[in-house]
Amino acid sequence: MSEDESEPPPYRLVYFDIRGLAEPVRWMFCLAGLPFVDERVPLVEWNEAKKRYQDHVGQLPILYFDDQELSQVHTVMRFVARRLGFNGLTDMEAARADEATDLVYDLRAVTYRECFTTKTPDIVRHTVFRDFKNEPSQKKKEPMRKDLLDIHLPKYLSKFEELLDSSGGRYIAGTTLTYADLAVANFLDVATEMIGPDILDDFPGLQELKENVFSLPPIQQWCATRTLAQGYSSGG
Template sequence: MPQYKLTYFDIRARAEVARYLFALAGVEYEDKRVTQEEWQKMKPNVPNPFRQLPILEKDGNVMIQSNAISNYLAMEFGFHGNDNMEKYKIEMVGESIYDMSKAMMTANFEKDEEKKAKLTEDFYGTFLPKWLSAMEKILKESTGDYFVGNRITLADVGFIFSCDYLLAAKPDAFKDHPGLSGLYDRLAANPKIADWRKNRPQTMF
């Protein structure tokens, strides 16, 4: 049986989609969480040419870049597309989710208060309504209850991960989008996802 080790900080962020995939697959792994102090000591010798985390190790092979790691695990565990069109749809949804997350984080972490106010207004007033409507349409065009048919894929995992942050900031985000609301609830009720969310280390973000 392969031996997996995922190294990242004690936060969700860039490693959490991979952790969701391990939970869904029921595959054991070492969830190595390091402090900033530990990372500074590790950094010069870390097996990653970019000197950054996360890192996934599997039987001596080192994998880097969070999206690449998530895609790899999704393919390994059966949560990616069964054909090229399904793979396209999964990656299209993933990029769309990334666009939303990036826009929200850009607004949240802007230090200039005037710019922050403008970015926040643009995100919640313009970007988010259009994004939610587009995602609702994409979901309705699916042949099943998830973004790609009747099974959970990487697209759905990315959705619940990112929308946790969105709903924390705007709890009523899905009020006019029953499809997205239903999808979120179905994913949250999945026993393996629910168990992971209940028992994972509680972190700030």
């Protein structure tokens, strides 16, 4: 069979042309050495493109596989994790992975609505990271940064470190790499890029976790490929 006649990869992930919340799903495919279709929808095309996804309440990501489809980012993430072996070795490890990933989503949802403006509100949620990075007024940025450093980040990052310590200090949910490690590392990388690398100064365990995840060869290769091919925008 020629290359043109070969069967397509069994998984097709449709998401925006950003890292966002679906990046750990892409990483799991890479770590498992599993080909997949990485279908990207440019943000500027979404107002028109979302009409194609009304069966999924006009939201991405959507995972297509075996003539089936799944929506909602955490559903997709956990499904792929279970299939590819990134969901922990016990029920408790799976639950810890869920806990850590849900905490990531909670922290991303901290809002500063009085500062936030966007032309694509159904894509780019009201996240504190994007609010802070895009706020042009230094006067407004000062209290935002203070709240981040004094309230929000210590509360959540301390919880991540607690989970990390309780599992032995290498992985956040147990004795093996789980999708939670990928979700947390992706989140930390976006947060340090948008707010500043100093946010991890008091959390060496999380800094090491992030470095360990980004040092995995399949993820290194993925990040380099995306940087060269189409840009590697954080995308919140």
